[in-house]
Amino acid sequence: MMDHVILTVSNLERSVAYYEKALAALGATECIDYPGSHDHPHLIGFSRKNGNHFFWLKEGRPDPEAIHIGIAAESQKAVDAFYHAAIAAGGREKVAPSAQLQYGEDYYATWVLDPDGHDIEVVNKTGRVG
Template identity: 40%
Template structure:
């Protein structure tokens, strides 16, 4: 099982603002930031629930884009809210909310490209 995952970003401030808005409907928020002074040069923002960040963005490495991460949603309404918030925050559509029966009959997901072109998904596996 994974503990956390992270992406390098081109514009830290823009990406941090995007994720703060896009992940809010899923109950995921900014948990902590690590400053360049603390790391010796790079800034990082950790998103999660409570005190535990499990998704990080940061400077330092060259962003590659094309990465994919899926965040669990409690219900289909939350998937819809994620999509709306992510698009409003500057994300680009990469798959409107809907069923993806190729995976299983109840797979309901939405896909948005973040400012660096990473494929960000919210998914609910529960029946309607």
């Protein structure tokens, strides 16, 4: 089971602004600034109200081809909300929210490319789609 992800981004300030808007649609409204130290990078973490900072950003040289992230949404409506928030915040559409029956009868997802081109999937698997 995954606990957290650290994503390397080219411009920390720009990516924090983007993810604050996009992840808020999924209820991830808490943000923490971890200043780091000589042996640990500066990180910005996002969490839902449970305090588990599951999504972290650090500045560096991103490699969008090397990673795919899938984030669970509580509903199909939340998938749609993330998509609209991400696009409004400057993301680019890869796949609009829709049923992805090739993955299962309950699979409803969207894929959006963030400002660095990272492929971010948001998926809901709790209700039959068709």
